[in-house]
Amino acid sequence: MIQPDNLHIRPVQPSDKSAVLAFCQHTWDDEADYIADVWDLWFSDPSGHILVADLSGQPIGMTRLVQFSAAEGWWEGLRVDRAYRCQGIGSQLTAAALEVGRSLGFTTLRTCVSTTNTFMHPFVHQQGFRPLGNYAVYYTEASDNAPIALQQLGSQDCDRIWDASNRFAPQKCDRLFVVRGAKWQTLTPIILIKHKEHLEIE
Template sequence: MGGAMRGLKLRDARNADKKVVLDFCRNTWPGYGDFIPQVWDRWIRQRRGRFIVAELEGQPVGIAKITDFGYGEIWLEGLRVDPRHRRKGIARAINREVLRTLKLIKPRVARFCTAQSNRASRKIGSQYGFSVIARFRYYWDEPRRGRISGEVVG
């Protein structure tokens, strides 16, 4: 762990990074995958905010997105590190670059959302001054088999 890896370069994302990044994001959430393939092209085109890549030995090993909604509101999203390079300080280095960028943008507020179970992300967030403002429960259920009633109540 410790500091960022020697030779780690932080830069803006490029179209040429897409294949490598989508490959290491493929199994972010087992059984679901990741939303990065659905947003990649839009993120690359956006001019407000910043799409950051962490590169090691010429290959992308991590990403993060700063989305600027305007009116001083920033949304931080898409922090990912290649599973083969986790626990090496890459997420921390990316977050330092995010904070450096935020100091230039000077937003009124910056927010992010993460799963309660994502201890690493929550820890990094608290170390950089973020606090929990809301908690949500995720619920999923399969519909029961059988006939669906056409009855409307109300």
């Protein structure tokens, strides 16, 4: 059992990488963890806040908070070394991440949990999260048919795009879009224009 005095939550350091990636190799039994693929990107992202659980100088857990705007954020990447699970470390990491969000002024914080990750469902509920929606991932075989032609939209089309999104999702809480991977952010006219200017909408 971990002694509380020996554990503290702190911001990530460059030297934590090898230890974190080592325990992330054993996150799941039947599939590889993606943390190793995104670690360098996460570490260099100024909008992200990675926290680690430090046990006497050794990282044994991690999580990440991402800031989308002044009021909106995303929580992800909760991991705990298998040797130290079920001792409250995940709860401490989550509490620390939520406190960072409060200190940044977040009024909305979202996360995403797989339907197959049944252990996490009651956990996120205990942390104050509530179900918002579901999405499914679909795959298909590659086709030799001609691809569907896409038309590059201009800034003059933003009003039309916004009207279409409102018809598709009349409730404000449903107007979310995927940003920076599998993260959901509220869609607003300002954000729509911003992403259109960066040629991210077709």
